Structure formats: structure tokens, C-alpha cells
Amino acid sequence: MRLATLRIRGETRAARLDGDEYVLLPFPDLGSLLAAGAQWQEVATQCEGERLPSMDALYAxxxxxxxxxxxxxxxxxxxxxxxxxxxxxxxxxxxxxxxxxxxxxxxxxxxxxxxxxxxxxxxxxxxxxxxxxxxxxxxxxxxxxxxxxxxxxxxxxxxxxxxxxxxxxxxxxxxxxxxxxxxxxxxxxxxxxxxxxxxxxxxxxxxxxxxxxxxxxxxxxxxxxxxxxxxxxxxxxxxxxxxxxxxxxxxxxxxxxxxxxxxxxxxxxxxxxxxxxxx
CATH class of the missing domain: 3.90.850.10 (Fumarylacetoacetase-like, C-terminal domain)
Incomplete structure (x- = not known):
């Protein structure tokens, strides 16, 4: 799995790469995702949210x-x-x-x-x-x-x-x-x-x-x-x-x-x- 912290609309969001799109996760960055508990990987895999074309991604x-x-x-x-x-x-x-x-x-x-x-x-x-x-x-x-x-x-x-x-x-x-x-x-x-x-x-x-x-x-x-x-x-x-x-x-x-x-x-x-x- 590939994860990123993206800049979007004046803030940052954790995201999971899914093909040629990023799925935005309900965490402000990857540090927050990892600190959420031992099941962070399962959470990152299963969460669905707004999608963003990877070609438009702005990386923090x-x-x-x-x-x-x-x-x-x-x-x-x-x-x-x-x-x-x-x-x-x-x-x-x-x-x-x-x-x-x-x-x-x-x-x-x-x-x-x-x-x-x-x-x-x-x-x-x-x-x-x-x-x-x-x-x-x-x-x-x-x-x-x-x-x-x-x-x-x-x-x-x-x-x-x-x-x-x-x-x-x-x-x-x-x-x-x-x-x-x-x-x-x-x-x-x-x-x-x-x-x-x-x-x-x-x-x-x-x-x-x-x-x-x-x-x-x-x-x-x-x-x-x-x-x-x-x-x-x-x-x-x-x-x-x-x-x-x-x-x-x-x-x-x-x-x-x-x-x-x-x-x-x-x-x-x-x-x-x-x-x-x-x-």
C-alpha cells in the first residue's frame, strides 16, 4: 500500500493511493493515522472517501x-x-x-x-x-x-x-x-x-x-x-x-x-x- 500526506484546500489530509487516484482518509496527515492505534493499516485499507486524481496531488x-x-x-x-x-x-x-x-x-x-x-x-x-x-x-x-x-x-x-x-x-x-x-x-x-x-x-x-x-x-x-x-x-x-x-x-x-x-x-x-x- 502507498500512503501520502496531501495538501488540499488549505490543509493537509492523509491519503491512500488506489490506482491512479488518491482516496482521502479521515486524518489530517499520516502521523495522525499511525497514532490512531495498532489497526492503522486496516483503517487505511478500508476507509473510503473523496477521491483525487493522482496527477493533481500536491505532496506535503x-x-x-x-x-x-x-x-x-x-x-x-x-x-x-x-x-x-x-x-x-x-x-x-x-x-x-x-x-x-x-x-x-x-x-x-x-x-x-x-x-x-x-x-x-x-x-x-x-x-x-x-x-x-x-x-x-x-x-x-x-x-x-x-x-x-x-x-x-x-x-x-x-x-x-x-x-x-x-x-x-x-x-x-x-x-x-x-x-x-x-x-x-x-x-x-x-x-x-x-x-x-x-x-x-x-x-x-x-x-x-x-x-x-x-x-x-x-x-x-x-x-x-x-x-x-x-x-x-x-x-x-x-x-x-x-x-x-x-x-x-x-x-x-x-x-x-x-x-x-x-x-x-x-x-x-x-x-x-x-x-x-x-x-
Missing amino acids: PVVPHPNKIICLGLNYAAHIAEMGRDAPQYPTLFAKYDGALIGAYDAIELPSVSTRVDWEAELAFVIGRAARHVSKDAALPHVAGYTVANDVTVRDYQRRTREFLSGKTFEATTPVGPVLVTADEFNGAEPDLEIRCEVDGEVMQRSRTSDLLFGVADIVAYVSEIITLLPGDLILTGTPGGVGDGRDPKVYLEEGQTLRTTIEGLGETSNVCAPATAT
């Missing part, structure tokens, strides 16, 4: 306001090598705030304070059942599904301190979507999918999600030792090699460029880079 972030956004760094061997780092013994965790999230086709707002904005294509997943002190073997049933993300990073701010946060959560920089593909599509296993990132049609990153050092089950088990994962929590699993900052010479995103992130079977995000808006 797949979960617009997660309780937590947890991200991993240094989780593909090629990316570790290009950044000159040692392989971590434990998952490298950092966080984002929901103000960083944008929809699958929204503009990325390039900050006025930096010219070192980089791409990081990532497999993301969303929690469907609360998880606390979950073993690796029991972790995957807590995953609602998978989606596409790009952890767009402001490199100079990332390196101002030893903590990553300031470079990772700039306003309106992190596309997530367009849909959540439910975990049952993968028969209870971790997905092994091609992941690719392009800038103006040039392939910058290409790998497979099975090359993660710490897989989805590892991540759920590890994070659940620290804090309870809640339905709707969004987790980004890390990026493969090929980022702009790891190149010689270094390359960064520029105004007017299109950043496209594709994961086999999950879809793509496509985002034009634009100047940040003033408020």
Missing part, C-alpha cells in the same frame, strides 16, 4: 510533524571513506526539527549565509508501532513503511562544532516523500533497493540500501534503547558515497539547479534550489 512531507526526526551519519562505507572518517562502532545519531522538512516537489531553500549546501540521498522509514528496548530480531514489525529523503546539509555550519545539528536542520531543506510504501510490500525483510541522486540530470550518488553498515533493524533496536520510538517518528538511515563535499574539487548546490533523489520501488523527490524566503 510524508509525515509533516513527527515527534522525532532521527538521522544517521557515516552509515555507508564509501561515504565514510570520502569524508576521511573511521568506521563507527555504534550508529552516529543526530536530529532535525520538522521545520526542515519539505514535500517531494517543493523548493529547497538555499540559505543566504552559506554557499556550501550539499546533497545526501537517503532511505527513510517511519515507525508504525511504539518501540522501547526492542531486540534486533523483533524490530522490523515496528516499521510502518519506507520513503525517499535527502538530508541536504550546510557543510560549513555542520563543522562549526563537533555536533552536526546546525548544518542539518536549516529551514525548508529536507525533502521527504512522495509516498510511504508500507513495510508489508517487502515481506517482512529489509529492502534492498537502488538509491540514486542527480543534480541537473548528472548522477552524483548510486548505491544500494543493503550496503548500510547499520540496517533498519539495527537502528530501531539501538534507538529504542535510548528513547521510546513513537508512531510517526521519522528516521533517515544515512547517505552513500558521492556527496559534493567529498569531491575534488568540491561541488555544492546552486540556485536554479534541480536535485532529484530516486529509490527503486519507492519513487522520487525532485526539488529546485531557490533562495531562502525572508519572514
Whole structure:
């Protein structure tokens, strides 16, 4: 099943893809659907409502306001090598705030304070059942599904301190979507999918999600030792090699460029880079 959070008539609604139409569900977004109880999947499957042609869909972030956004760094061997780092013994965790999230086709707002904005294509997943002190073997049933993300990073701010946060959560920089593909599509296993990132049609990153050092089950088990994962929590699993900052010479995103992130079977995000808006 494919689920989305759509923008419609000045608000958002959870929706289920049915052929070439979306069925609007009685929830304001996917986070609310997932928080409604253990039977969320049955509810999403059986609910009927207003229909909208998929070609007219306007996508919000797949979960617009997660309780937590947890991200991993240094989780593909090629990316570790290009950044000159040692392989971590434990998952490298950092966080984002929901103000960083944008929809699958929204503009990325390039900050006025930096010219070192980089791409990081990532497999993301969303929690469907609360998880606390979950073993690796029991972790995957807590995953609602998978989606596409790009952890767009402001490199100079990332390196101002030893903590990553300031470079990772700039306003309106992190596309997530367009849909959540439910975990049952993968028969209870971790997905092994091609992941690719392009800038103006040039392939910058290409790998497979099975090359993660710490897989989805590892991540759920590890994070659940620290804090309870809640339905709707969004987790980004890390990026493969090929980022702009790891190149010689270094390359960064520029105004007017299109950043496209594709994961086999999950879809793509496509985002034009634009100047940040003033408020």
C-alpha cells in the first residue's frame, strides 16, 4: 500500500493511493493515522472517501510533524571513506526539527549565509508501532513503511562544532516523500533497493540500501534503547558515497539547479534550489 500526506484546500489530509487516484482518509496527515492505534493499516485499507486524481496531488512531507526526526551519519562505507572518517562502532545519531522538512516537489531553500549546501540521498522509514528496548530480531514489525529523503546539509555550519545539528536542520531543506510504501510490500525483510541522486540530470550518488553498515533493524533496536520510538517518528538511515563535499574539487548546490533523489520501488523527490524566503 502507498500512503501520502496531501495538501488540499488549505490543509493537509492523509491519503491512500488506489490506482491512479488518491482516496482521502479521515486524518489530517499520516502521523495522525499511525497514532490512531495498532489497526492503522486496516483503517487505511478500508476507509473510503473523496477521491483525487493522482496527477493533481500536491505532496506535503510524508509525515509533516513527527515527534522525532532521527538521522544517521557515516552509515555507508564509501561515504565514510570520502569524508576521511573511521568506521563507527555504534550508529552516529543526530536530529532535525520538522521545520526542515519539505514535500517531494517543493523548493529547497538555499540559505543566504552559506554557499556550501550539499546533497545526501537517503532511505527513510517511519515507525508504525511504539518501540522501547526492542531486540534486533523483533524490530522490523515496528516499521510502518519506507520513503525517499535527502538530508541536504550546510557543510560549513555542520563543522562549526563537533555536533552536526546546525548544518542539518536549516529551514525548508529536507525533502521527504512522495509516498510511504508500507513495510508489508517487502515481506517482512529489509529492502534492498537502488538509491540514486542527480543534480541537473548528472548522477552524483548510486548505491544500494543493503550496503548500510547499520540496517533498519539495527537502528530501531539501538534507538529504542535510548528513547521510546513513537508512531510517526521519522528516521533517515544515512547517505552513500558521492556527496559534493567529498569531491575534488568540491561541488555544492546552486540556485536554479534541480536535485532529484530516486529509490527503486519507492519513487522520487525532485526539488529546485531557490533562495531562502525572508519572514
